[in-house]
Amino acid sequence: MTALQELFLKELEAVTSTTALRELRSRYTGKNGVITGELKKLPTLAPHERAAFGKQVNTDKVFIEERFKEYEQVLISKEIKSKLSKDPVDITLPGYYKKPGGRHPVTIVLAEIADIFVSMGFSIEEGPEVESDYYNFSALNIPQNHPARDMQDTFYIETGGQSGEGAFVLRTHTSPVQIRVMEKRVNESRTNGTPLPPLRFIAPGKVYRCDSDISHCPMFHQVEGLVVDKNISFANLKGLLEGFLRKVFGPSVPVRLRPSFFPFTEPSAEVDMGCYFCKGGGCRVCKGTGWIEIMGAGMVDPRVFKNVGYDTGQYSGFAFGMGIERIASLKYGIDDIRLYYEGDLRFLRQF
Numbered sequence: 001m002t003a004l005q006e007l008f009l010k011e012l013e014a015v016t017s018t019t020a021l022r023e024l025r026s027r028y029t030g031k032n033g034v035i036t037g038e039l040k041k042l043p044t045l046a047p048h049e050r051a052a053f054g055k056q057v058n059t060d061k062v063f064i065e066e067r068f069k070e071y072e073q074v075l076i077s078k079e080i081k082s083k084l085s086k087d088p089v090d091i092t093l094p095g096y097y098k099k100p101g102g103r104h105p106v107t108i109v110l111a112e113i114a115d116i117f118v119s120m121g122f123s124i125e126e127g128p129e130v131e132s133d134y135y136n137f138s139a140l141n142i143p144q145n146h147p148a149r150d151m152q153d154t155f156y157i158e159t160g161g162q163s164g165e166g167a168f169v170l171r172t173h174t175s176p177v178q179i180r181v182m183e184k185r186v187n188e189s190r191t192n193g194t195p196l197p198p199l200r201f202i203a204p205g206k207v208y209r210c211d212s213d214i215s216h217c218p219m220f221h222q223v224e225g226l227v228v229d230k231n232i233s234f235a236n237l238k239g240l241l242e243g244f245l246r247k248v249f250g251p252s253v254p255v256r257l258r259p260s261f262f263p264f265t266e267p268s269a270e271v272d273m274g275c276y277f278c279k280g281g282g283c284r285v286c287k288g289t290g291w292i293e294i295m296g297a298g299m300v301d302p303r304v305f306k307n308v309g310y311d312t313g314q315y316s317g318f319a320f321g322m323g324i325e326r327i328a329s330l331k332y333g334i335d336d337i338r339l340y341y342e343g344d345l346r347f348l349r350q351f
C-alpha cells in the first residue's frame with residue numbers, strides 16, 4: 001500500500017456521513033484534488049521516472065474510487081436504518097383499503113344523455129326546484145282547473161295562504177325551464193340585442209310528485225329539451241329523437257310517435273320505442289304491446305310562445321321531456337323505481 005493510499009484510508013475511517021464522504025472524495029480525486037496535485041509533479045521528474053510515477057498515481061486513484069464506492073454503500077444503508085428507527089411509520093405494513101365510491105345509476109344515465117345532446121350542439125340549462133305556480137303551470141298553458149294541478153299530484157309550498165298564481169310548488173316537471181330560458185333570452189335581446197333564436201338546450205333535474213309505488217317515486221329526474229328557430233318542423237323533432245334513442249339503446253331500436261296531448265305543445269306526441277326486453281314480442285314490461293312509452297314531445301304551442309313574447313309568425317320550435325329513472329330502468333333491467341333511492345349498497349355497487 002502506498003503512503004497516499006494509507007493516508008486516504010486513515011481519513012476515511014473518520015468519515016461518518018455520506019456528505020462528509022463526498023467531501024473527502026472531492027478532496028482526493030476532484031479537479032484541484034490530491035491526485036491532480038500528484039500528476040502536476042510529472043514535468044519535474046526525470047523522463048525515465050515519469051511512466052512509473054504516472055502509473056502509480058493512477059493505481060492510487062483507482063484504489064481511492066473503489067474504497068469510496070464500497071464505503072458509500074455502507075453509509076447509505078446505515079443512514080436508511082437510522083432514519084427508519086427514528087420514524088415510527090412501518091412502511092412494510094399493508095395500507096388501509098378504502099372502497100372507492102361509485103356513481104349512482106341515475107347520474108350515469110344523466111351524464112350519458114347530456115353527452116349525446118351536447119354532441120348535437122345543445123347547451124345545458126337549469127331551473128329552480130321550488131317553482132312558482134306561474135312557471136310550473138300557467139305559463140305552460142296548463143289552466144287553473146287542469147287535473148295536473150290537483151293537490152294529489154303537486155306538492156304545494158306553504159307561503160301563508162297564497163293560492164292560484166301566487167302559490168309555490170315543488171316543480172312537477174322540468175318544462176318550466178323552457179319558460180325561464182325563453183324569458184331570459186327575450187330580456188337579453190332587449191338589453192344587448194342577442195338574437196332570440198336559435199335556442200337549443202336540455203334542462204335536466206329533479207322533479208316532485210305526490211305519488212309512490214313500484215313505478216312512481218315522490219322525487220325523480222327528468223330531462224327537458226327545447227329547440228326554437230326559424231322553420232323548425234315536426235320532422236326535425238322525429239329525426240332528433242330517433243337519433244337520440246338509437247344512441248342510447250342501439251342503432252336498430254324501432255321508434256314510433258303516437259298522437260297525444262300536452263297543454264304546452266300542439267300537436268303533441270308520445271314517443272314509444274320497441275320493448276328492450278322482448279324485442280317486440282310482448283312481455284310483462286311492455287304489458288304485451290311490444291312498445292314502451294319513453295317520452296312526451298310536440299311542437300311548442302303558440303300560447304307558450306305568446307306568454308314569453310316570441311313572435312309565432314317568425315319562429316317555431318319543438319319540446320320534449322323524458323324520465324331518467326325510466327331510461328335507466330330499461331337499460332339496466334330494474335323493475336322497481338324505489339330501488340334507486342333506498343340507498344341499499346348491494347344495489348348501488350352493481351353500477
Ligand code: DAH
Pocket residue numbers: 172173174175224225262264265295296297298318319320321322
Ligand atoms: N312535462 C311533461 C311531463 O312531465 C313531459 C313533456 C311532454 C315535456 C311533452 C315536454 C313535452 O317538453 O313537449 O309529463
